[in-house]
Amino acid sequence: xxxxxxxxxxxxxxxxxxxxxxxxxxxxxxxxxxxxxxxxxxxxxxxxxxxxxxxxxxxxxxxxxxxxxxxxxxxxxxxxxxxxxxxxxxxxxxxxxxxxxxxxxxxxxxx
Amino acid sequence: xxxxxxxxxxxxxxxxxxxxxxxxxxxxxxxxxxxxxxxxxxxxxxxxxxxxxxxxxxxxxxxxxxxxxxxxxxxxxxxxxxxxxxxxxxxxxxxxxxxxxxxxxxxxxxxxxxx
Numbered sequence: 352x353x354x355x356x357x358x359x360x361x362x363x364x365x366x367x368x369x370x371x372x373x374x375x376x377x378x379x380x381x382x383x384x385x386x387x388x389x390x391x392x393x394x395x396x397x398x399x400x401x402x403x404x405x406x407x408x409x410x411x412x413x414x415x416x417x418x419x420x421x422x423x424x425x426x427x428x429x430x431x432x433x434x435x436x437x438x439x440x441x442x443x444x445x446x447x448x449x450x451x452x453x454x455x456x457x458x459x460x461x462x
Numbered sequence: 463x464x465x466x467x468x469x470x471x472x473x474x475x476x477x478x479x480x481x482x483x484x485x486x487x488x489x490x491x492x493x494x495x496x497x498x499x500x501x502x503x504x505x506x507x508x509x510x511x512x513x514x515x516x517x518x519x520x521x522x523x524x525x526x527x528x529x530x531x532x533x534x535x536x537x538x539x540x541x542x543x544x545x546x547x548x549x550x551x552x553x554x555x556x557x558x559x560x561x562x563x564x565x566x567x568x569x570x571x572x573x574x575x576x577x
Contacts, residue, residue, distance in 0.1 A: 383561045394466075394552050394568030395505070402562065438504055444561035448518070450495075452504035 353377045355439045355453035362459045363429050371424040371456050373439030378419050381445040386413065386424045388435040389455070395438060398424065434460045464488055466569035468553050474575045475543045483538040483572050485553030493556045494536035495520075495566065496528060498549040505552060511536055512559070543576045550574070 356374040363369045375384065383402050387395040399406055399413045401422075406413040412425040426433055436455040443449040469484040485494065492513050497505040507520030511530040525547060527539045536555075540547060551572045558564040 385560065385565075387566075392571075394554070394570055395566075396568065397565035400560075400562075400565070442559075442561050444559060448510070448559065450507050450510075450520070450560075452506065454502070454504045 353379060353382055353441045353443075353449070353451050355441060355451060357437075357439055357453045357456045359454070360457040360459060362461060365431060365460055365462050366428050369426040369429045369433070369458065371426075371437050371439075371458065372421065373423070373453060374421050375439070375441055376420045378441060379443065382441040382443050384413070384415060384419075384422050385440040385442055386411070387438045387440060388433075389438065390435045398437070400442075429458075429460050431460050431462060434458055466553055466555055466567050468551075468569040468572050470572060471570070472573050474577065475540075476577055477544060479543050480539070480541050481543065481574075482540075483551055483553075483574075485536045485538070485555075485569060486534055487536075487555040487567070488534065489555060489557070489567065490533070491555035491557050491567075492533075493559060494530065495554040495556075496526070496536065496538045497552045497554065498522065498547075499552060499571075500549050508538065508551075543574075545576045548574060548576045 385400040386398040389395040414423045438455045439453045441451040495510040496508040509528040514533040553569040554566040
């Protein structure tokens, strides 16, 4: 089965860019890469997703390696409200439904 | 529009007791999911449903049962609770399978302690 590996925690200064890495070396061709974040005592919320190409939305950017074995979530200007646990997830879309969550990276933002 | 709601928010059970967790969504979503989250770990899928009347096993289904009698509700049952089932339980829903076209919407969670 596919799995994802993320650093336990990262620190960043407020208003600086943040790059959150995720390794998924066993990814299959039908796995989409999703990122969610979880604020303290809340349920996770969607951030961004992609398959092969880099993606941008109002919250973040997702850079996917050419071999798809790793990806990076980019927050362009981190604020204190971005302090959360960020999860990298593989979602399979063939007949074998799978949702594989990583252990997450706790992002600490320093003012 | 309440989104995804979970009942109860907290519960303490003794070993061997049974209980049912209720998840409700008002977004007319087809897919619903039950996850558990243990300290320091990501979410693990227990069971999911692709529509009313259907359920399927996820990654960690043992010790749990589910039912989806109505489209808007997804129930998670523990027939004989064990301390290993102490966890935070999250329900989620989506209109499509969350691959390319959709995202999951999560409830606020239920904190369950089994003593």
